Amino acid sequence: PAPKSKKTPGNTIIKKPTRSSYAVKAETLDEAAKIIDALTEAGKTEWNPKYKVSIDDKGVVTSAEVTVPLKITMPNWPKSSKLSKAAKAEWDRFYRALEEHEQGHVNLVRERMSGLGESMIGKTEPEAKEIFDNALAQLQGSSDNYDVETDHGRNQGTIIDTSIK
Numbered sequence: 001p002a003p004k005s006k007k008t009p010g011n012t013i014i015k016k017p018t019r020s021s022y023a024v025k026a027e028t029l030d031e032a033a034k035i036i037d038a039l040t041e042a043g044k045t046e047w048n049p050k051y052k053v054s055i056d057d058k059g060v061v062t063s064a065e066v067t068v069p070l071k072i073t074m075p076n077w078p079k080s081s082k083l084s085k086a087a088k089a090e091w092d093r094f095y096r097a098l099e100e101h102e103q104g105h106v107n108l109v110r111e112r113m114s115g116l117g118e119s120m121i122g123k124t125e126p127e128a129k130e131i132f133d134n135a136l137a138q139l140q141g142s143s144d145n146y147d148v149e150t151d152h153g154r155n156q157g158t159i160i161d162t163s164i165k
Helices: 029-037 078-082 085-113 116-120 125-150
Strands: 010-014 018-023 044-047 050-055 061-068 070-076
Touching (some): 010 085, 029 085, 061 116, 078 085
Parallel strands (some): 010 061, 018 070
């Protein structure tokens, strides 16, 4: 018989992002742009990692599992379907640019959190907590830097051209 696959003692599960939205209550592209410009962020990516470890009688981590749920919040503007063809195309372009920016945050989560559970194996429980806390701090720093570099996506095309009617 084939050997049974062994579960690795260290595991990191980065979940597929859940989606949510906030309502944009506007009649025109200009109104929608003003609403979005007034926000700190037009879109948002959130993560809330948790971990659990098993330790042996010497206090050493023998198994660790890190779970990273992700949530992306984007604008929802049903009335955009009533815009002129050009204005609708501009809204859609903005939305795609915002999606791309938020995907950048998701990519940072995957980059920074991958292998985290595995890295806790063989450590003491306080060392495992420190590894987890450091990874989270590095992820937040990377995400903050990404927002500074991209001006929260503005230099990636997330500014709505209100001259389009």
